[in-house]
Amino acid sequence: TNLYNAMEKFGPEHRAVKSIEGLIKAVKKQIEDRRKEVIKVQVSFLKQMRESELAAAQQQVLRLQSLFEEAKAEARDLEDTLGRLAALEEDAKTLQDHIKVIDARLEDLQVLSSPARAAGAGATEEAIVGPVNIGYRAAEPLPNNPSQPKWSVMVPLGIVLGLILGFGLAFLLELSDTSVKTPSDLARRIDLPLLGMIPHGDDLDEEIEDFRRAVLLAPQSPVAEAFRQVRTNLLFSGPAQRRRSILITSPAPGDGRTTVVMNLAASAALAGMKVLVVDANFRRPAIGDMFPQANQAGLSSVLVGQATWREVVSATDVSNLSVITSGPLPPNPAELLGSDAMRQFISEASAEYDQVLFDGSPLMVVSDAVILSTQVDGVVLVVRAGQNSVGIVQRSAERLIRIGAHVFGIVLEAVRSMGGGYLRKNYETFYEYQEKSLPE
Incomplete structure (x- = not known):
């Protein structure tokens, strides 16, 4: 206007x-x-x-893809189980047929071994009384030996039956036990290198109070030597810049991940490497319990921006070895482990330390370790002998390979020695060599 x-x-x-x-x-x-x-x-x-x-x-x-793959794996396991069940039923039927044949042969042997009684055996005397002939048979002689049981037949037959049943039972038990017990169990089904075998504590001559500190408490034991062999195999698994950050995980809880992490870290630190151990298990953290004096702010505080990672690093009583605890348990561990803050932390820590070892969560229980495996240089899969089945180890390896994680290999933990077997002879040779090398 x-x-x-x-x-x-x-x-x-x-x-x-x-x-x-x-x-x-x-x-x-x-x-x-x-x-x-x-x-x-x-x-x-x-x-x-x-x-x-x-x-x-x-x-x-x-998550749905993971559930789908697990369902497919369970279906394959079910098919394998049904196949083994059918084979066991067939074996049981065969054993029953064998037992019937043996029973029939036993009856034949009993019949053939009974004393033959010839017609008219024994003296027959006749007396003529009038027009009637009266005959009578003398009493049979008493036997010198009992007729039953026939020990000459029963003892060998019992031995044969016992052997058949024993071998059959052992065969059935072997079929039903699918756990990994020896390296050959892994070699047949899983195409991953074996980094080393850690002996079971019960097979050692010395008693180690805390197996997680075996390298420090018993440096001359077969356990410490086994961890040094694993460390050496890792050193030759690739260029140094491609094996700085390593995730230690396993298929299930209680497989010995923390034991492997701490002993590998101690072995590397004693060899002069600068090592950082990070507790990346936000479900059941363990590093904080081993080092109560460590900073409890931890990794979760770094990932949510409440502290820098250098502020939460804690030194230990082992030279060159530092730790970062898990920190307060977050409500969203998978999201934190897959965040940009986690990638930045891994990059910066790998630049300052010769080796950064992550103690992760179990693979087949939660997805945390799967997410973290794609951000580190490589993964070491811990398998506990006698506890993890071949199927779950195979699914764990396939899950890591499918998402593009680099798997350095497998550490077979808590391997039991068998009497006269390779491991038992190896232990004996180790102790003999140690005794000869010690000064008198």
Whole structure:
């Protein structure tokens, strides 16, 4: 209205008209800029919402894929179990047929071994009484030996039956036990290198109070030597820059992950390497219990931005060895382990330490270790002899390889020695060599 009145009064070229037109243009520009800013904020907000929804959907897809693969693996295991059950039923039927044949032969032997009685055996005397012939048979002689049981037949037969049943029972037990016990059990089904075997504590001559510190408490024991062999095999598993960050995980809880982590770390530290141990198990952390004096802020505090990783590093009583505890247990461990903050921490820590070892959670229980395995240089899979089945170890290895993780190999933990077997002779040779090498 003001512009119209000014144009009527002064004309379109007047200074007042030009001033009003400039003011109108400035206001329009402010309105347009404000509109663009509002649209930009709304678009950014909607974009963040869609990205969050997409990330959640992708996470759900990963979980569903994992569940689908586990279901397929369980179906394969069920088929294998049904096949073994059918084979066992066939073996049981065969054994029953063998027992029937043996029973029939036993009856034949009993019949053949009974004393033959010839017709008319024994003296027969006749007396003629009138027109009637009366005959009578003398009493049978008493036997010198009992007729039953026939020990000459029963003893060998019992031995044969016992051997058949014993071998059959051993065969059935062997078929039903699918746990990994020796390296050959792994070599037949799993295409991964064996980094080393850790002996069971009950097979050692010395008693180790805390197996997690075996390298420090018993440096001359077969256990310490076994961990040094694992460390050496890791050193030759690739270039140094491709094996700085290593995740130690296993198929199930209680497989000895923390034992392997701490002994490998101590072995490397004693060899002069600068080592950092990180507790990345947000479900059941263990490093904080071993080092109660360590900073309890830990890894979770770093990942949520409450502290820097250098602030939560704690030195230990072992030279060159430092630790980071898990910190307060977060409600979303998988998301934290897959975050950009975790990738940045791994990159910076790997640049300052010769080796960064992560004590992870079990593979087949939660997805934390699976997510972390793609961010480190490589993975060491710990398998506990006599506890993990071949099937679960195979599924664990396939799960890591399927997502692109680099698996250095397997550490077979708690291996029992068999009387006269390779491990028992190896232990005996080790102790003999140690005794000869010690000064008198």
